[in-house]
Amino acid sequence: MQIHFIEGYIQQIYLVEYPDKLLLLDGCTRADVDIVCHFICKELSRPITDLKLIIVTHMHPDHAGGAHLLRTRSGAKIATAKVAGHWYSGLDGILMHWSDMILALWVAGRKKKARKNLWYSRKLDADYYLADQERLPDFNDWQAIHTQGHTDRDLSLYHETTQRLYVADLFVKVRGQFIPPYPIFYPNRYRRSLQRIRNLNPTSIILAHQGEVPFTEIDFDRLDQLAPQIPVTHWRSVKAKTKKALGLHQSLPPK
Numbered sequence: 001m002q003i004h005f006i007e008g009y010i011q012q013i014y015l016v017e018y019p020d021k022l023l024l025l026d027g028c029t030r031a032d033v034d035i036v037c038h039f040i041c042k043e044l045s046r047p048i049t050d051l052k053l054i055i056v057t058h059m060h061p062d063h064a065g066g067a068h069l070l071r072t073r074s075g076a077k078i079a080t081a082k083v084a085g086h087w088y089s090g091l092d093g094i095l096m097h098w099s100d101m102i103l104a105l106w107v108a109g110r111k112k113k114a115r116k117n118l119w120y121s122r123k124l125d126a127d128y129y130l131a132d133q134e135r136l137p138d139f140n141d142w143q144a145i146h147t148q149g150h151t152d153r154d155l156s157l158y159h160e161t162t163q164r165l166y167v168a169d170l171f172v173k174v175r176g177q178f179i180p181p182y183p184i185f186y187p188n189r190y191r192r193s194l195q196r197i198r199n200l201n202p203t204s205i206i207l208a209h210q211g212e213v214p215f216t217e218i219d220f221d222r223l224d225q226l227a228p229q230i231p232v233t234h235w236r237s238v239k240a241k242t243k244k245a246l247g248l249h250q251s252l253p254p255k
């Protein structure tokens with residue numbers, strides 16, 4: 001088993017190679033589909049049909065955006081967490097889907113990347129829905145771990161043999177420090193997920209936006225302290241700013 005680290009549009013791409021098959025640890029963005037296909041066919045000199053399974057750890061554009069298109073090109077199956085409903089459901093979901101794509105483009109701009117089409121379906125059509133601690137289909141050396149908090153369906157992926165753990169966006173590194181991600185919809189679940197990873201005690205942690213780091217470098221006490229007590233989401237941020245603006249307007253003296 002070898003994990004290939006590929007630079008994606010706004011995140012790292014992790015392609016796991018076996019002699020007879022390939023596993024993609026996350027669905028990446030729509031803009032990464034050609035990159036993944038090129039790497040498989042040109043760098044590895046393997047047919048695209050060797051890609052057998054694509055994991056979607058959660059529904060954000062840089063984790064789910066390329067999954068459907070990659071399945072169409074390769075014939076691979078898609079697996080995600082066994083959670084009822086769709087993340088981007090209802091009118092709020094439609095608006096959040098758009099705002100998440102806009103945020104992804106903003107991140108790309110900060111990385112000096114050209115603007116690209118990131119559109120993808122807000123409803124994931126998966127082939128497998130994984131329960132907590134379930135083994136990945138056809139990749140029994142990997143285990144799905146539910147680590148909710150960032151959203152209601154976050155997955156981490158544990159390779160038991162090497163004790164390496166891919167945590168997607170469970171935390172990020174900013175200015176040399178590990179911090180909780182934005183948004184966090186479920187703070188209590190988030191803290192439980194941190195404790196669960198801490199108890200698992202893997203050898204290393206693989207992050208969607210940082211690479212692989214030794215487990216001993218992660219300050220879980222600090223992460224727990226920085227985690228919010230109430231949800232920190234798009235809508236709460238908009239409401240807070242609107243309320244502040246209205247309060248400022250009301251406090252101004254009449255002309």
